[in-house]
Amino acid sequence: MSAEYLFYWSMAATGLGLVLIGLWGVLTRKHILRIALAFTLADTGVNLILVWSGFLPNRAAPIIDSSVTTVVDPLPQALVLTSIVIGVAVAALFVVVGVLASRKSGSADIRHMKELRW
Amino acid sequence: MIRTIVGLAIVLVLAAILITVVDDYTVPSALSGVGELYTQTGVEDTGSVNLVTAVVVAYRGLDTLGEVVVLFSASTAVVLILTLIPIGANPTPPSSIVAFTAGILPGAIILFGIYIITHGHLSPGGGFPGGAVVASAFLLVMLGSNTIPDKSKFLSSIESLAGLTFGLLGFWGMFTLGQFLNNLVIPAGSPGRIISAGIIPLISLAIGAKVASELSGIFSSYRKAGGEE
Amino acid sequence: MNMSLFAAASIGTGIMMIVAAVAALIVKKLISAIIIVGFVSLSASLLFLLMDAPDVAITEASIGAAISTVIFLWGRGKIGGEQ
Numbered sequence: 001m002s003a004e005y006l007f008y009w010s011m012a013a014t015g016l017g018l019v020l021i022g023l024w025g026v027l028t029r030k031h032i033l034r035i036a037l038a039f040t041l042a043d044t045g046v047n048l049i050l051v052w053s054g055f056l057p058n059r060a061a062p063i064i065d066s067s068v069t070t071v072v073d074p075l076p077q078a079l080v081l082t083s084i085v086i087g088v089a090v091a092a093l094f095v096v097v098g099v100l101a102s103r104k105s106g107s108a109d110i111r112h113m114k115e116l117r118w
Numbered sequence: 119m120i121r122t123i124v125g126l127a128i129v130l131v132l133a134a135i136l137i138t139v140v141d142d143y144t145v146p147s148a149l150s151g152v153g154e155l156y157t158q159t160g161v162e163d164t165g166s167v168n169l170v171t172a173v174v175v176a177y178r179g180l181d182t183l184g185e186v187v188v189l190f191s192a193s194t195a196v197v198l199i200l201t202l203i204p205i206g207a208n209p210t211p212p213s214s215i216v217a218f219t220a221g222i223l224p225g226a227i228i229l230f231g232i233y234i235i236t237h238g239h240l241s242p243g244g245g246f247p248g249g250a251v252v253a254s255a256f257l258l259v260m261l262g263s264n265t266i267p268d269k270s271k272f273l274s275s276i277e278s279l280a281g282l283t284f285g286l287l288g289f290w291g292m293f294t295l296g297q298f299l300n301n302l303v304i305p306a307g308s309p310g311r312i313i314s315a316g317i318i319p320l321i322s323l324a325i326g327a328k329v330a331s332e333l334s335g336i337f338s339s340y341r342k343a344g345g346e347e
Numbered sequence: 348m349n350m351s352l353f354a355a356a357s358i359g360t361g362i363m364m365i366v367a368a369v370a371a372l373i374v375k376k377l378i379s380a381i382i383i384v385g386f387v388s389l390s391a392s393l394l395f396l397l398m399d400a401p402d403v404a405i406t407e408a409s410i411g412a413a414i415s416t417v418i419f420l421w422g423r424g425k426i427g428g429e430q
Contacts, residue, residue: 008145016133020133023128023132024125028121056147062157065167073149073157074170075153077170089193089336092196093196096200097199100199100205103205
């Protein structure tokens with residue numbers, strides 16, 4: 001149980017925990033905006049795990065300098081960069097549709113949104 | 119109650135599966151595959167010191183073009199919904215603290231955002247975070263005043279111009295060097311200078327303008343549908 | 348480079364984020380939940396910085412912590428915070 005081991009795995013555990021908590025919130029909450037918040041939490045967790053997958057301990061950030069030669073993997077970071085921006089656009093759309101649905105059914109509780117049932 | 123227990127059970131099953139998957143994962147000691155290639159040849163290939171910007175703009179530029187299209191569709195959907203189905207505006211006047219802050223801060227924030235955009239190939243940053251910072255300055259202006267005019271036509275023309283610039287820069291590389299979005303149509307220069315890395319700074323500017331105008335368009339349509347809280 | 352300091356920082360931030368995420372889902376008032384989710388995003392940007400990803404950290408701090416919080420506050424103003 002070295003400090004490096006703990007440092008490395010605590011990142012993965014945090015991301016995994018956020019994904020599971022967000023999924024639990026999406027499954028069990030009833031207020032439509034609370035569901036959108038849980039979705040955002042799961043999104044953050046997925047981004048953490050993706051960046052962690054390219055992380056190697058004891059290396060520098062991927063900005064090459066004359067003194068820096070060993071760096072972490074830049075590819076997952078580039079993908080997460082775009083993923084964050086898409087995440088906020090999807091959250092904006094989620095909130096707008098949620099506001100419209102709650103206006104239509106008269107309540108923000110998803111149990112009253114009968115049009116969504118099948 | 120039953121819903122909570124079922125949800126908890128599903129999540130616990132998923133957690134067990136994930137933990138068994140992660141169990142035999144070992145800490146890698148060196149990069150492999152395409153990541154190793156990018157770190158070895160990235161600076162010579164693109165001239166960009168910041169490898170993340172090199173990957174976003176040059177190596178995976180086509181992916182970024184697709185991502186910009188996704189962002190465009192999402193913001194168009196928000197604006198379209200709020201234009202077709204009005205929710206009803208109830209603008210409340212901003213408090214004097216917010217109004218005062220919105221009078222002095224946005225200039226500095228926009229300057230910082232432009233710095234982040236234009237130095238994307240030298241230091242952490244690039245088009246996406248810089249565009250978001252510029253959009254947050256516009257958000258502060260919108261929060262601080264009820265009487266600023268509606269500029270959504272101007273915003274959408276900037277957005278179209280930025281997207282067109284991105285595509286045309288890509289075709290420039292295709293017609294001269296035979297590769298879409300090749301960034302060496304302008305000579306790379308010496309890495310580490312502000313004018314270097316081919317067309318990476320230009321594409322960063324286009325991405326920054328597009329992100330800023332799209333997020334500002336979302337805020338502007340929110341504002342027309344009712345004042346922010 | 349003091350590795351145990353980094354380990355303490357990442358474990359402390361991780362525990363704080365997990366506790367805050369659970370709190371955001373069970374707290375009564377919606378406005379508290381929105382602010383707590385903004386806090387989780389800001390802590391995530393600290394973790395990105397510890398994982399040598401400064402670009403992602405800047406993006407998460409400006410977008411995840413600021414802009415998405417404003418979007419949710421707008422939605423709360425339109426719907427109302429009753430559970």
